[in-house]
Amino acid sequence: MISDGRHNKNRVETFGAALVLLGLGMWGVYAIERYVLHLPVTDRQFMPYHLATVLPGMLLWQRRILTGVVKKWLRRGIK
Numbered sequence: 001m002i003s004d005g006r007h008n009k010n011r012v013e014t015f016g017a018a019l020v021l022l023g024l025g026m027w028g029v030y031a032i033e034r035y036v037l038h039l040p041v042t043d044r045q046f047m048p049y050h051l052a053t054v055l056p057g058m059l060l061w062q063r064r065i066l067t068g069v070v071k072k073w074l075r076r077g078i079k
Helices: 006-036 043-061 063-076
Strands: none
16 A cells, blocks of 8 residues: 555546546537437536536646646745
């Protein structure tokens, strides 16, 4: 077992990537319901679910990059 925390970081990033994939998969469900099953659905019905998974997923998935950017801003002082 990795004791320096890398294992936990990998889990967080994997969970973030899974959330992004789930959010993008919402549009597959939308396309099937709208164009294959001809159900009266709109993109507005799927947008909240897409955003609720993609936005936090990107933050978790790319947290190393975002953490580096925030640390640089704090070192320089945000002006």
